[in-house]
Amino acid sequence: MNKSEIPHLLRGDQNPPEKLIVREPLVIDDFKRIIRDMGLKVTKQRMGILKSLNQGRVHVTAQEVFEEVSQEYPDMGFATVYRFLRKLTEKNFVTEVRLGGQAARYELTPKQHHDHITCVRCGRIVEFQNLEIEQLQEEVAVENGFRLTHHVLELYGICGDPNCHQTN
């Protein structure tokens, strides 16, 4: 095993390598930049929504975002959340996930595309990537004379989690 593969704490280094430094204060500026890049004004509401999406659980509903941001800014309406989530989705900063006939769920668009497998009993959502499936989807599209733009792949099953039981 090469020395560089040993975690810095075990190696006894004085300081962790630079890339492990957490850059807390920059996050807020990142949000501002995202909003400005969309040609929109920076408001507390929009900052709160981005913060909620960033540090909260993934796959949240608009209602959940609303409730979370409301804690900090009590006088805030649904409409603002829906409006901004729609903009974010249009600009692809956020991805909308729809499961069955339920309310849409949102997540900051991940760098790597992935799909979801959801437990029908406890509601737990696990992300996965499968390039073979992606490739086969392309082939199916071509076979049927389509140029593929996007897809929805949601698997449903029962998970083996020991805590899985009417959690949700």
Add this chain to the structure above:
Amino acid sequence: MNKSEIPHLLRGDQNPPEKLIVREPLVIDDFKRIIRDMGLKVTKQRMGILKSLNQGRVHVTAQEVFEEVSQEYPDMGFATVYRFLRKLTEKNFVTEVRLGGQAARYELTPKQHHDHITCVRCGRIVEFQNLEIEQLQEEVAVENGFRLTHHVLELYGICGDPNCHQTN
């Protein structure tokens, strides 16, 4: 070639063999049997809904079924359509297909499982089957500790149909 394999018209038989007789009136009895098998009473409304699902286009919305059946039974309510579609879906005589945040679409459950590819420009829906993808989905589930119950795979793209343009 055995004589019994030759189509009856070519064989010059007086009457066609029993199993080749087209049983038009029986279709209605099939509907009645389906309804009774579900432990429900046979009503004109339910017969109309099954007839609509059977001979109409596939992938219809509840509204479309309602409108079609209303032609024959003008005093009929949405609720009846929704209620019966739900029952049919529960019993798996009908399959519900949800595309994005749109209204649910229904089709008589096909003998062969299939998924859909939808044109984002004209709305045309094509069915496809891909056993490799099905197999890979099973594998993904197992890898993540799930027992797969079902899945949703919807591909979206632009179709090469010459009539494809704002048809919908």
Add this chain to the structure above:
DNA sequence: CATTTAATTGAAATTAGTTGTCAAAAGAGC
């Protein structure tokens, strides 16, 4: 820092799809 202007906001009304309620109507066994 004050002024101006256009974007943004919350509240409430509105829409679409679907489900629940309930008295009246209608199957189906006798």
Add this chain to the structure above:
DNA sequence: GCTCTTTTGACAACTAATTTCAATTAAATG
């Protein structure tokens, strides 16, 4: 036909999401 239970239509209610609009606020400018 008669009775019993299910089913029905009309309408209210509900959920998720969108639209409307007057009041507020960000931010460009002076």
